[in-house]
Amino acid sequence: MKKVLVNKKAAKKLEEFFPWVYRSDVISPLEYEAGELVEIYDEGERFLGVGYINPASLITIRVLSFKKEPINHRFIKSRILKAAAKRVKILQHACRVIHSEGDFLPGLIVDKYDEYLSVQFLTAGMVRFKEDILDILINLYEPKGVYVVGEESALKKEGIEPFSQVIGEIPQRVFFEENGVKFAIKLIDAQKTGFYLDQRRNRKALTRYIKQKDRVLDCFCHAGGFGLYAKVYKDAKVRLVDISEEAIALAKENFALNDVKGEFVVANVFDYLRELRKSKEKFDFIILDPPSFAKSKSKKSSALKGFKDITVNAMKIVEDEGYIALFSCSHHIGVKDLEDVILQSAKDNRKTIEVIEYLYQDVDHPYILNNEFSLYLKGILFRVHQI
Ligand SMILES: C[S@@+](CC[C@H](N)C(=O)[O-])C[C@H]1O[C@@H](n2cnc3c(N)ncnc32)[C@H](O)[C@@H]1O
Structure with a gap:
């Protein structure tokens, strides 16, 4: 994994577990690919975290872990399972199961509407793990359909192309209940993730x-x-x-x-x-x-x-x-x-x-x-x- 050095200001924020580094706080020359994994260090070469970098984005580094650990299928799976476990008690028919930085998976949003998933990728770094993420989610929830979107306005800022994909079947309307109230929504070409x-x-x-x-x-x-x-x-x-x-x-x-x-x-x-x-x-x-x-x-x-x-x-x-x-x-x-x-x-x-x-x-x-x-x-x- 490549290294990246950040200034004192960013180092202080990272030590307080703030998960972003802005472009102006990166010291190393920005010679990285969009979404490439990096180890983050301060000027004294002290380890601060592991994340992904995108020179095109103002939020240039997003932290995946504050520990020195490999970022692979196993890592992503453990983060997804942790997020899913948190929801068990609150899971209604419809629930956000992954909320980006809120679940320490920056750039990934997953909503579950009964038997369907709506998945949004917001960063180049997360898009790199797309196949792993979809594989883990499908094994975990066994949904009837998954609607996957590389969100246009977010990916524009990341300098990569938007995309969309349907896995399984997504009907015109997806039905669910929330606190006893019935809802029908659409997932394909919807506002945000649909609801x-x-x-x-x-x-x-x-x-x-x-x-x-x-x-x-x-x-x-x-x-x-x-x-x-x-x-x-x-x-x-x-x-x-x-x-x-x-x-x-x-x-x-x-x-x-x-x-x-x-x-x-x-x-x-x-x-x-x-x-x-x-x-x-x-x-x-x-x-x-x-x-x-x-x-x-x-x-x-x-x-x-x-x-x-x-x-x-x-x-x-x-x-x-x-x-x-x-x-x-x-x-x-x-x-x-x-x-x-x-x-x-x-x-x-x-x-x-x-x-x-x-x-x-x-x-x-x-x-x-x-x-x-x-x-x-x-x-x-x-x-x-x-x-
Ligand atoms: C944050 S969403 C509202 C969510 C909704 N209250 C709910 O609980 O599901 C904002 C909504 O405002 C609508 N909207 C945006 N600009 C508007 C405007 N100037 N006048 C009326 N509606 C607008 C959008 O179409 C969108 O449906």
Whole structure:
């Protein structure tokens, strides 16, 4: 295995088990192939870890192990089995079984939807182990079908070609249950891996505060998860909004699958909230779960403007003492950022805010404290009061 030297700053982070080295912290000339395995050392030739390197990527080295050990089929298998074992107690019909750095397999995401697997490769280094990984997963779960994707936007940053592959059979719709709610989703050419499993516990948590016949507005609804829980658990009056016709079609299917009714709107939430404001329609409970507005640090300030826009307008159409759940799924937007957005929006609207719950990604998307980026999904549920 080739060696790579990193500077003091990176060495300190690695000693604290942070799993990435940025390009500016690599001392050795970047003469490596995309995804090549490397042993990492500091300037004094002290061993720090084993990982893979990609000169094309800003995150140039990703650590696979902080121990000096061979990285081979056996290593990958032990990591996958460990990740699978962690899920045994929480495994519902649908579960994320491997969550990249959260399971010490950077660049690999695996979701299990009942008898089907959705596998995403995000880095050149992980693609090198593709055959081993698929072989281990198929032996472990014996799925009816596996949909494999080399994710386009991630692999572009890695300088390698995207790809997709079907192993076995993948039907048009894959069915599963989550906390007693039935879902149908598609895996091929889907958003992300097909479904937002990370919001599972939050979907359930919110139902605690929703009352029968409450008017619920599920913004950025995708397959309809939040709204559907509100309907199935509390028989609320639910309206769901998404910009994607496909998402709304899926949400409609999911309501029908559970034999319940909702109202569905294909619209840009930014515009739709303004329309509701004009029409003076009010809601008791509003969910704002937008896509990642800040995919990079440089997009943070425009992302915050987007958050402020939807939050200000949601506060105008929520009933007095009504609830709003605001989420961010970006690494770059923290809880404090969300609090600031809420407080500024409250000032503009002359409201006081009661924080009810802080919400995070579900436990099958592990948060490793040594790696601040592994906490990516944050939400705040709050109540809006007239002064
Ligand atoms: C993070 S997902 C929502 C996940 C969903 N709440 C769930 O629990 O499954 C974000 C959704 O926002 C939609 N979207 C993106 N931009 C939008 C916009 N400007 N207006 C409405 N929907 C939008 C996407 O189509 C996607 O379905």
